[in-house]
Amino acid sequence: MKKIYIKSVSEINKINFGILSKTIVGLFLIIAIIAIIASCSALKSLENIMKLKFKINSVSNFEVQDISVQDKAQLADFSSTDILKLLQAFSSQKLFATFILNIDVQNPNARDGSSNNLNLEIVSFPWELFFNGKNLISGNIQEPIKLVGTNYNEKLKIKITLNLFDILNNSNINELLKVALNLGGRNASTNKLSLFAQPVIGTFIGNISYPEKIKIVDYEFR
Incomplete structure (x- = not known):
């Protein structure tokens, strides 16, 4: 018969916190990438203003x-x-x-x-x-x-x-x-x-x- 190990509440919280941290970091990276793309597009458009x-x-x-x-x-x-x-x-x-x-x-x-x-x-x-x-x-x-x-x-x-x-x-x-x-x-x-x-x-x-x-x-x- 296999032994069942029950993790402590603190260990479970640590795991959940790690997953949440990675998710937040991922979201920030996505937002940063979108912001960079948007800013590059805006700068390009501003350069084009003088090309009217x-x-x-x-x-x-x-x-x-x-x-x-x-x-x-x-x-x-x-x-x-x-x-x-x-x-x-x-x-x-x-x-x-x-x-x-x-x-x-x-x-x-x-x-x-x-x-x-x-x-x-x-x-x-x-x-x-x-x-x-x-x-x-x-x-x-x-x-x-x-x-x-x-x-x-x-x-x-x-x-x-x-x-x-x-x-x-x-x-x-x-x-x-x-x-x-x-x-x-x-x-x-x-x-x-x-x-x-x-x-x-x-x-x-x-x-x-x-x-x-x-x-x-x-x-x-x-």
Whole structure:
């Protein structure tokens, strides 16, 4: 007959404590590994912040004195009522145009959605708009723009209001309207536009500003 040895309570407690200690150590190791992986991913994403690239996509919602030019390709497309309203504004040398400048943002973080996890957003975007090399107007975004991290190319919309006389001073109304049509008409082109901007990106560690201004054009990402 085999002898049955009954361990003391203290010995059993020692065994249980040893098992529990190993389990706790294992859990801490798992948590540490996860934290290291997460921190590496966050650091990579922070490095990619300075790799955001911008490109002018298009101009939309172009209006002159509240008259839309999006459906117009030539001066003859303006109605007599439009011309009368424009002439009245022209006589005071205040021919105001409003439009949306659409900017594509190439976001390297969006490939794995990490920018969304980091809650990245463009908190400031001081800009200067140039037409054919001439500085027209400057401004900034009115509120932060969140980088959603779901598309590699994200969108940035800048609302702009300017006096067409700032583009071509001492010009007649036909020349000014031709500029408006070239920028926002049916056959619009943005090849004469450029934007100088210095983005400030908000992150979980604070705001990060680009070290210098970047020139944004319509033919490549920069």
